[in-house]
Amino acid sequence: MRYFLNDVVEKVFQSLAPSGPVAFKVICADFSLPHNHALAIGIIANELVTNALKYAFPNETAGHVVVELSKADGIELLVSDNGVGLSGPGEPRGLGSRIVQLLTQQLEGEITYERLDPGLRVRVRAKPR
DSSP: OHHHHHHHHHHHHHHHOOSSOEEEEEEEOSOOOOHHHHHHHHHHHHHHHHHIIIIISOTTOOEEEEEEEEESSSEEEEEEEOSOOOSSSSOOOSHHHHHHHHHHHHTTEEEEEEEOSSSEEEEEEEOOO
């Protein structure tokens, strides 16, 4: 998963080429997941990093995005940024957020949005069978 996740995040950064100096870091131990779980995690990470690059750093603002994946009593994916955070109350409602929600349900998990000062952390926890 470490190499796969790093590759996913790197390709998102290459394709979106943030206008400001935005760095990324992937923190993940070396472990394997079943293909269907790995694919779901990869798509979720892709969507969350894409959203961070599109919305968290307006006007060439500098920042960073951290993607963490761990496997202990299930799977936990964290995507954090130090950008502008969510603009309104509640959770995002766009198509990408809906995709993340559906994939999280497929993993029998839950998603939470945590407002940071500054930024946002999205936490996906799942205990797939």
